[in-house]
Amino acid sequence: MADIQAPRKSNTSILNSLAFRGIAYQVLLAAAVVLIGWYLYVNVNANLERQGIATGFDFLTEDAGFDIGESIIAFDSSQSYGRVLVAGILNTLHVAVVGIFLATIVGVLMGIARVSRNWLISKLASGYVEVCRNVPVVLHVIFWASVIRNLPSPKQALNPFDGIFITNRGIIYPIPVEHGIYPWLGVALVLGIIGAFMLARWAQKRREETGQYTPTFWPGLGLILGLPLLVWLAAGAPLVWDVPALRGFNFKGGSSLTPEFVALLIGITVYTGAFIAEIVRAGIQSVQHGQVEAARSLGLRPGLVMRLVILPQALRVIVPPTTSQYLSLTKNSSLGVLIGYPDLVNVGNTTLNQTGQAVEAIAIMMLVYLLISLTISVFMNTYNRLVAIQER
């Protein structure tokens, strides 16, 4: 009855074949991309030639001719564009690294405060999160820049603690005078960290093999802090403070943070901290209460419950979104251009305006940010693999 047809290969159009269509679409798209790219390239060349703008990266070796407010490497206006861009990159990294560190602390504290059983604390923390998340980061940065610009001048500096001065020229604080033993303190610190790490690994191995628990937190902390302290004491505890003092119109001595750096840092830290707080809260709440009860019924002390049961599970939820917050903080550090902090975008923008080589200057900025983003991603993905579920 049923008229079973043989596959009609012969009279099916090739246009109806999925495979052919797929290839056709891709060829068309690739051709379009190449054509548009070529068209834009031709236009750019014609326009640049007409406007008499040089192309290529030769300008990197020319004299920059402008100075920047602060730099980690020595820089003055007689040096090259290449060097000023490197100084800008280092400034971007400087504010980003400090910002990530502080935003993590703010975020973790506020996230824990939000799930606190203390009503007052949790309400205050949610107030912070809601207000700071819903106001643009640009406004945060501008606001803090304005606040700092309107601080008293050095003559009437605010002096909250002995030796620390807050002025419209920045924050000035005392530093210890250089001493030959200080580099060795750094070495001792690194050794301490390695020691604590090895201790933790040994303790875990022992627990897995014998089931016996070795405390690692306090001994580890003791190693990290105690080793440098021992070295310092052994050297006779040398410590002389270089205390800043008012000379004329400004402070001499000590060290200082520039107003632009502080404003940018506070702005991006407060903004990103609110987002990290939400992530931490979600992470902690994602651990089921039964886990805590089970851990307690096994006889674990509250600190161990947090460290061995809650935290490892919460971190799995916390780490991936925190990575993107770190990335967004780093990218938001480009707001330095608004308030005169000489970050990459700021010096890149000046370079662009002076040389007119917009394409090259912006390409450099984008490439550097891509590289930074990539590095942070790789680093955080590695960390994520360490805390993720170890499927067996």
Add this chain to the structure above:
Amino acid sequence: MVDSVAPLPGQKPAADPAATKKTITPPPIEKIGVLRWLKENLFNSPFNTVLTIIMLFLLADWIPSFLQWGVFDAVWYTADHNVCRQADGACWAVVGEKHRPMLFGVYPYDEHWRLVVALIVYMITITLTLTPRCWSLKILVPLWIVGGGTVALMLWGGVLGLTYVDSSQWGGLPLTMVLFTGTVVLGFPVSILFALGRRSHLPAIKAICVTLIESMRGVPLITILFVAVNVFPLFLPEGLEIDKLFRVIVGMAIFFACYQAEVIRGGLQAIPRGQYEAAEALGLGYWQHTIKIILPQALRICLPGIVNHIIAALKNTSFVLIIGLFDILTATTAVMQDPLWRMFFVEAYLFVAVVYFIFCFALSKYSQKVEGWLNEGRRF
């Protein structure tokens, strides 16, 4: 066994009612009412007690002095900046005195009424769009044609006796609104295409989408805006120019689309394969099953993320400060250059912050509501 509850013969009934009544004593005072709430929420452990007391001390110090500054000693209305200078408190008068340049930027002063009309029409359009009762194309399409047309007419003018105002003169809150709406309306369809492209089986399409999305997400918005303003004109043939505002909106839309695409991809990934297979078994083609089966479910799943990025798009409009478009924040910053009023920047920026906060907060509360509606049938 069942009978064991009943009293055994010969035994006295468990309790006679009068005796029971006597044993009921009111619960201890610390177990009810305010005291219980205080004990459970503020003083539930020694650590929390200490924390509460410290915080109460700090708040007792801060709140009165803040109220003193912001309310009791504040100057609410004056045209004279000297009155503000002599006052100890906040100078809210700066908002009243400067509200027109702050809210409307460099738009011609005599035409500001048009912006007010545009804002009102815009708010009505948005409110209706967000109301579930209006969620049908029969209502939304005419609504947006009329609403968008009116807003465009009011902003540009040039017909019906309204003077023409170039887009370079737009400013303030209406410009923020144009940037935001343009970004989302242009960016959202593109984001869906990007997300689908990234999940495509065709390697070339996938590669292009992945490259574009990842490189856009790796760079700051500022550099995109620089490209839109400084580089893009170089891409065009001689003599052809595209409006700066439009270039900026397109740049922000692509940036928005790349972030949104990742959210939507998450939603797409959450759809079980059976849905695709069932759709194919019904004989639906790619676009049919994508539009009718997959996308409705995927967008519902990732709605919270979508709204988060829409809120981010609203906040990101403030980045145009760097390229000199006069949105509400740029306009306020420009107003704060006025030497007579510049010392009252805290009040002015707080005002702008409140404007942003109201819109963003309302959007996020709204999204929580919508999530509730969408999940209504799934609660169990």
